[in-house]
Structures are given as structure tokens and as C-alpha cells.
Amino acid sequence: MNQQTARMREIARELLEKKEVEMVIGWEKGTFFYNSTPVFITKPEDADKLIWDDYCAVNFAKLLMDYRYLDGKVAVFVKGCDARGVNRLIQDLVIKREKIYLIGMPCPGMKDAKIAAKLGQEKEAEVPLEGKCLYCTHPNPVIYDVLIGDEVPVEIREDRFARIKEFEEKSSDEKAQFWASQYDRCIRCYACRNVCPACNCRSCVFDQNQDWLERAVDRSGNQFYGLVRAFHVAGRCIECGECERACPMGIPIMLLKHKISKDINELFGEYEAGLDPEGDLPLGMYKADDPDEFM
Amino acid sequence: MQRMLEFVGIDPERFQARWVSGSESVKFATVIEELTEQIRPLGPNRKLRDGE
Amino acid sequence: MKSLSKANLPQFLEALNQSSQVYVPVVVDGTSRFIPWEQGAELVLDKNSNIPPKYLFFPQTEDLYGYKIYKQSGERTELPSAMEPFVVFGIRPCDVYSLEVLDDIFLTKGYEDVHYKQKREQGLLISLGCLEPEATCFCESWGLNPLNAPTADIMMLDGGDQFLLKAQTEAGQKVIDSQAGLLEEFQGEPPVGKPCTLTVETKGLMERLQPMFEHAVWDEISRKCINCGTCTYLCPTCYCFDVLNKTRGEEGIKYRCYDSCMYPEYTLMAGGHNPRPTKKERVRQRFLHKFQYIPERYEGQIGCVGCGRCIVKCPVNLDISRVITRLWEVEADV
Numbered sequence: 001m002n003q004q005t006a007r008m009r010e011i012a013r014e015l016l017e018k019k020e021v022e023m024v025i026g027w028e029k030g031t032f033f034y035n036s037t038p039v040f041i042t043k044p045e046d047a048d049k050l051i052w053d054d055y056c057a058v059n060f061a062k063l064l065m066d067y068r069y070l071d072g073k074v075a076v077f078v079k080g081c082d083a084r085g086v087n088r089l090i091q092d093l094v095i096k097r098e099k100i101y102l103i104g105m106p107c108p109g110m111k112d113a114k115i116a117a118k119l120g121q122e123k124e125a126e127v128p129l130e131g132k133c134l135y136c137t138h139p140n141p142v143i144y145d146v147l148i149g150d151e152v153p154v155e156i157r158e159d160r161f162a163r164i165k166e167f168e169e170k171s172s173d174e175k176a177q178f179w180a181s182q183y184d185r186c187i188r189c190y191a192c193r194n195v196c197p198a199c200n201c202r203s204c205v206f207d208q209n210q211d212w213l214e215r216a217v218d219r220s221g222n223q224f225y226g227l228v229r230a231f232h233v234a235g236r237c238i239e240c241g242e243c244e245r246a247c248p249m250g251i252p253i254m255l256l257k258h259k260i261s262k263d264i265n266e267l268f269g270e271y272e273a274g275l276d277p278e279g280d281l282p283l284g285m286y287k288a289d290d291p292d293e294f295m
Numbered sequence: 296m297q298r299m300l301e302f303v304g305i306d307p308e309r310f311q312a313r314w315v316s317g318s319e320s321v322k323f324a325t326v327i328e329e330l331t332e333q334i335r336p337l338g339p340n341r342k343l344r345d346g347e
Numbered sequence: 348m349k350s351l352s353k354a355n356l357p358q359f360l361e362a363l364n365q366s367s368q369v370y371v372p373v374v375v376d377g378t379s380r381f382i383p384w385e386q387g388a389e390l391v392l393d394k395n396s397n398i399p400p401k402y403l404f405f406p407q408t409e410d411l412y413g414y415k416i417y418k419q420s421g422e423r424t425e426l427p428s429a430m431e432p433f434v435v436f437g438i439r440p441c442d443v444y445s446l447e448v449l450d451d452i453f454l455t456k457g458y459e460d461v462h463y464k465q466k467r468e469q470g471l472l473i474s475l476g477c478l479e480p481e482a483t484c485f486c487e488s489w490g491l492n493p494l495n496a497p498t499a500d501i502m503m504l505d506g507g508d509q510f511l512l513k514a515q516t517e518a519g520q521k522v523i524d525s526q527a528g529l530l531e532e533f534q535g536e537p538p539v540g541k542p543c544t545l546t547v548e549t550k551g552l553m554e555r556l557q558p559m560f561e562h563a564v565w566d567e568i569s570r571k572c573i574n575c576g577t578c579t580y581l582c583p584t585c586y587c588f589d590v591l592n593k594t595r596g597e598e599g600i601k602y603r604c605y606d607s608c609m610y611p612e613y614t615l616m617a618g619g620h621n622p623r624p625t626k627k628e629r630v631r632q633r634f635l636h637k638f639q640y641i642p643e644r645y646e647g648q649i650g651c652v653g654c655g656r657c658i659v660k661c662p663v664n665l666d667i668s669r670v671i672t673r674l675w676e677v678e679a680d681v
Contacts, residue, residue, distance in 0.1 A: 030664040032482065037664035038571035058663055062573060066626075117659070168302065176304025176342040185376055187398075187407065190610070191575030191662060207612050215591055215604050216408045227303065231296070246662035248397070248577045250377040256302075263298045292314070 004052040007148045012047040022072030026050040034116035057110040059242045061085025061197035068095045079107035081240035083141030084274030085197035104144030106152040109133035132241020135160035185249040186222040192243035198233040230256040235283035238274035267291045350509045350533035367432040372396040399583035404466040408604045430465045437475045440496035441486045441652040445583030451645045474499035478540040483655030485545040547671045556639040564677045569630035571663045576607035578657035
């Protein structure tokens with residue numbers, strides 16, 4: 001058991017014993033070595049279920065939404081991406097800062113569970129990092145009440161806009177072909193929407209009884225769904241990559257999200273969402289010097 | 296929006312954003328005529344449609 | 348038992364393809380599913396497909412009929428539905444059994460689903476047995492045999508450099524007779540398979556669950572579910588669907604498409620009432636449907652075939668086998 005795990009259990013136990021929080025959300029071991037799954041602890045003795053390992057990729061920000069009306073506080077462990085997710089919820093006025101207690105976990109990057117499943121336990125050392133961890137810019141949580149361990153050095157392993165620039169070089173037809181074949185696989189399970197911390201609308205546009213989009217699963221409907229969702233989170237996407245990780249069909253959703261981030265950087269100035277719960281949103285604020293190419 | 300549609304493979308000339316006020320009727324008509332003439336030679340759009 | 352050398356497999360499939368469309372498991376953009384066979388297709392035969400072949404019998408989107416509307420009156424038009432015979436090659440025993448479960452659901456209890464029935468009658472199943480079940484497979488816990496699908500038309504086993512085929516129905520025998528040129532008589536011992544490593548106790552599960560509807564365990568189990576619906580879409584026995592319209596001016600099509608009990612709108616009624624308002628009710632519904640309601644309604648039929656796809660793809664690892672174990676662990680009347 002590593003140092004962080006011991007400290008996690010200690011803090012959780014203390015918080016619950018002193019009744020400072022009503023529930024602690026963290027990770028416990030799942031079925032196989034590459035599964036670390038959410039656990040909701042309400043009793044101090046259960047704190048020993050908590051673990052910290054290379055597979056704790058699940059982002060809890062969305063799960064917090066279920067507990068915003070509890071009387072007491074909720075403690076939650078947050079990695080770099082999770083902390084931005086929590087900021088997203090605070091900024092969107094979904095949860096209140098006073099109702100949560102954040103335990104920060106500086107994150108060295110999580111391994112890819114799907115590849116680990118294929119390689120098996122013997123080849124565990126060869127498992128690469130999750131796709132979403134390769135372009136992480138904030139492995140240290142930007143908001144926390146207590147931090148476990150030391151901050152990790154920020155190592156930008158891959159420029160998240162490099163893929164975008166490469167893709168933009170393709171011809172119009174090639175691009176259309178690529179996206180058509182990707183979204184042909186979409187089964188409209190809405191996993192991407194359900195895991196996304198930025199998708200926190202009480203009433204989602206896609207649940208309105210076919211008012212805006214038919215439920216039929218065809219190429220045009222799927223592409224419409226993917227593009228509209230990318231636009232609805234534009235400027236608020238914290239680039240945690242959970243959508244791509246949760247997608248059962250392996251659709252490269254982050255390509256769309258990073259493209260929008262890149263465009264926002266170019267049009268509205270450098271901006272990264274979820275770093276500051278008080279900040280202004282580039283698409284939510286009108287400034288006199290906003291770009292107006294269409295005038 | 297324009298850049299995004301370009302990113303998914305729609306020819307950039309097909310989607311254009313202009314700012315016209317409701318009372319600028321002449322400008323409105325001119326803009327529409329202009330756009331129609333630009334798009335007509337491009338032919339029908341085949342992208343983002345249901346697969347054949 | 349007949350043997351087909353693996354080198355002759357493309358010829359075999361080509362010959363079958365002359366009279367019926369053959370569907371084979373192939374990787375398409377990273378996910379394996381059953382698609383129409385073509386020369387040179389690379390078959391995925393070492394593990395089960397990501398997407399179950401149930402959609403060949405019960406498609407994700409299916410047109411039911413068309414209609415025209417003239418002011419206050421309407422007219423219904425039947426859509427042409429030509430169902431050609433087809434062959435599913437390489438379907439696993441768990442998925443074959445899932446079709447039997449869907450048969451009970453779509454063809455019994457007084458209403459026969461015409462669309463499903465047509466496809467079922469036209470589909471010929473050549474099943475491939477699993478010599479080495481995956482770590483997430485637990486079909487044996489439900490009484491299924493990974494090496495044999497009793498209702499498949501032809502049962503196949505991988506014998507190293509050959510496939511061993513055995514006809515189990517008349518239709519299967521016809522196929523084997525028609526391809527006699529490519530097949531040889533097999534004299535040796537059939538290969539021995541390994542058992543499932545994942546096992547759960549399922550005997551008596553239905554009875555145990557009957558008094559547990561209001562049990563506190565459902566709160567615990569449902570907490571981490573994000574209601575994304577991935578499990579229901581990949582499950583070979585899930586069949587919930589919605590019936591909707593697609594209207595274009597004066598004409599339209601009534602179609603059905605997959606729906607999921609994981610979504611809040613699934614049970615949303617006109618007027619706004621929803622009997623399953625939170626995810627606890629929905630998660631509970633999913634498991635009770637599979638373990639209690641299907642056995643109760645269809646005389647002991649199983650609702651889960653142990654294919655393990657939900658375990659592989661659930662983004663938060665809500666593992667059905669661990670749920671079953673938990674349901675046994677807790678005290679029944681809390």
C-alpha cells in the first residue's frame with residue numbers, strides 16, 4: 001500500500017469520525033487489476049476501502065451533482081482534471097463551494113485500462129498512459145482544501161493542438177469521410193454526455209422528446225448530436241477527456257473539443273476552463289473587443 | 296462555428312455568417328443574392344447526410 | 348463431425364454467400380461487430396464481438412410502416428420488407444442463447460413481433476464454441492455451455508488448423524451436405540475447452556430477490572452508475588425500444604429504435620409523472636428485470652447470458668457479477 005493510500009484512508013476516517021462530512025467519494029479496487037471504481041463511504045470503518053493506484057481515471061465531478069442537496073458536506077478526492085471539473089460545477093452554479101471538502105491528489109497520469117485488459121497482468125509494465133493524460137496541462141489540482149503528497153512536475157507530453165493542426169491540413173472531402181466513418185459507430189448511448197462535468201443542464205436538449213433531434217440512429221443524427229454537444233460545452237470544456245474514455249465505440253470526441261478550444265484561444269485570447277471558479281467565461285461575457293469577422 | 300464546420304469537412308464557402316439588421320432590407324437582399332451565386336456552382340451538398 | 352481446413356474458410360464463406368448474405372465478426376474502426384462478409388475480410392474469431400449480433404434480428408433503428416397525412420385524415424402505407432435468407436457465422440453460444448430469450452419475449456404471450464419473426468426465420472446460425480472464455484465471461488454460472496449452443500444450426504469448434512462442424516438442425520445439415528466438397532470426415536477427439544474463471548451463484552437468485560424490492564442495497568449499488576446506457580446497448584438480451592415518428596411534410600415513417608431503461612425519459616409519462624425518477628430505481632429495475640422478472644414471467648428463463656460485455660465497457664466498472672455477489676451477501680430483510 002503506498003503512502004498516498006495510507007494518507008487517504010487516514011483523512012477520510014478522520015473526517016467521518018469528526019462528522020465534518022457526511023460522505024467521502026473516492027476510489028476502491030474493482031473487479032480486475034485495471035479497474036478502480038468509485039466508492040461512497042459513509043462510515044469511518046469503511047475508509048479502508050480507499051486506494052490510489054495507476055487506474056484511478058474516473059472523474060467524480062459529475063457524481064457530485066447527485067449529492068448537492070445533502071444536509072452535510074461531501075468530501076471528494078480530486079486529481080488535476082477532477083478539480084477543474086469541480087470548478088466547472090461551481091462556476092455553473094450547480095454546487096456550492098461550502099458544501100464540498102476537496103482532497104487534492106497530484107496526479108502522475110493514469111494508465112489505460114482498456115489496453116491493460118488486453119495485455120494482461122504479466123505485461124502490466126508496458127501499459128501506456130490513458131489518451132487523455134498525454135495532453136494534460138494541469139496534473140496538480142487547482143482547488144483543494146488539503147493536498148496529499150507533493151505536487152508533480154508539469155510535463156506536457158503531447159501538445160493537444162498538434163493533432164488538430166495536422167487534421168486541418170486534410171482536404172474537405174477527407175475530413176467529411178473521416179467524421180462520417182467515426183460517427184457511423186455512434187450508438188447514441190449518451191455516455192459522453194453523462195460523464196461530462198460541463199453537461200450539467202437540468203433538462204438536456206436531447207431529452208426533449210425529439211423536439212430538436214430524432215432518436216433514430218443514423219449518420220446525420222449522430223453527427224448532429226456530436227457537434228451540438230461540442231458547441232454546448234464550448235468555452236466550458238475542461239478537457240478532462242472523460243467523454244472519450246467513456247465512449248464504448250472509441251470515437252475521438254476530444255478532437256472536436258480541442259478544435260473548439262484552439263479556436264477560442266485564437267479568437268478570444270488564451271483561455272483554459274475550470275482553473276478559477278470566479279473567472280469570466282469567454283463565451284459568456286461580452287467585451288467590446290470581441291472578434292467580429294462577420295461584420 | 297464556421298471553423299468547426301470546416302473541421303468536419305463542410306466546404307467553407309457553404310456556411311457564411313453576416314450581420315444584417317432587420318431594417319437594412321436592401322443589404323439583406325444583396326447579401327442573399329451574393330451568397331446564392333457563390334453556392335450555386337458548388338452543387339448540392341453531399342456531406343453530413345445519411346449514408347447510402 | 349466434419350472438418351473444414353482453415354485455409355478453405357474463404358471458399359466456404361464464398362459458397363454460402365451465393366445463396367444467402369453471410370455475416371461475420373470483423374473489426375470496424377476499432378470495434379468488432381457482425382458485418383456482411385466480403386472477400387478478404389479479416390475475421391475476429393479469438394474473442395466475442397463488442398457488439399452483439401442481436402441487431403441482425405432486432406436492429407437499432409427499424410422502420411415499421413409509412414403514413415401520409417392530408418389535413419385531418421391519414422393513410423397508412425406498408426413499407427416494402429424483403430427479408431432475404433442470411434447466415435450468421437461465428438456467433439457464440441451465449442449470443443445464440445440470447446436469441447432464445449428474445450424469442451420468448453417477442454414471440455410469446457399472445458403477440459408475435461412480425462419484424463423479429465421474419466428475421467429469425469431467415470437467419471441460419473453457425474455457432475463457434477469458446478475454448479477459452481474471457482476473464483469477464485460467466486455463461487457457465489447461468490447453466491450455459493461455452494462449447495455448445497443446442498439451438499444453433501451448426502456447431503463449430505476451433506481445432507487448431509481446422510474447424511470442426513456438427514449439424515444440429517435440418518437446415519444445418521443441408522448446408523453441410525451442400526458444401527461436402529470442402530469438408531472432410533473428422534476422426535479424432537474434439538478439443539477440450541477451459542472453464543469460465545468468473546463464477547457467481549445464481550441458483551435461487553429469483554426467489555431471493557422477490558422480497559428485496561425496498562432493500563437499502565439498491566442505494567449502495569446505484570450510486571456510481573452514471574445512467575449512460577452503455578450496458579443496455581451492448582447487452583444481447585436487452586430489448587427495450589421506443590416507437591417514434593419521422594415526419595417530412597405530408598409523409599412520414601413510424602419507426603422503432605433502441606431505448607434504455609437507464610434514461611429518465613424511458614418511464615416519463617404524459618403529465619410529467621415518472622415512476623423511476625432517480626437512478627436508484629433505474630439501476631434496480633435493470634437488475635431485477637434480468638434476475639427476477641424474466642424468470643418469473645417466462646417460466647424460469649434466464650435474463651442474463653453471462654457474456655460479460657457490460658463488465659468490459661462500463662465506464663465506472665459497475666460489475667454485474669459483483670452486484671450478484673453483493674445481493675447474496677446482504678441480509679435479506681433490511
